[in-house]
Amino acid sequence: MSGWLASTLLSNLPCLQLIQVGDAVEFTWSGNHDVWRVPEAACPSAFEAGAGLEEVAPPSVGGSTTVMFDTPGTYHFACSVGGGGHCNNGMLITFEVEP
Secondary structure, X not given: OEEEEOOOOHHHOOOEEEXXXXXXXXXXXXXXEEEEEEOXXXXXXXXXXXXXXXXXXXXXXXXXXXXXXXOOEEEEEEOOOOOXXXXXXXXXXXXXXXX
């Protein structure tokens, strides 16, 4: 399953995806993007590691990263590029992981 693709219009990005324990999600991009795990379905005021924020993939022009989900729960991911502008423009996604 894809998290986001750089060619995807941000406004068309699905906000919530239901997946199963054991599933993997690949985030793939061609422009300047990164991937952060964030604590809630909202863009943080600052992207700094700690307080529930974790950098999953650093900023790069083109790249991909795969996230495995081994535990049920709700997981949120965002792009911090542009001082959080990408997140504020809709590059924020939530995965509900079911057993």
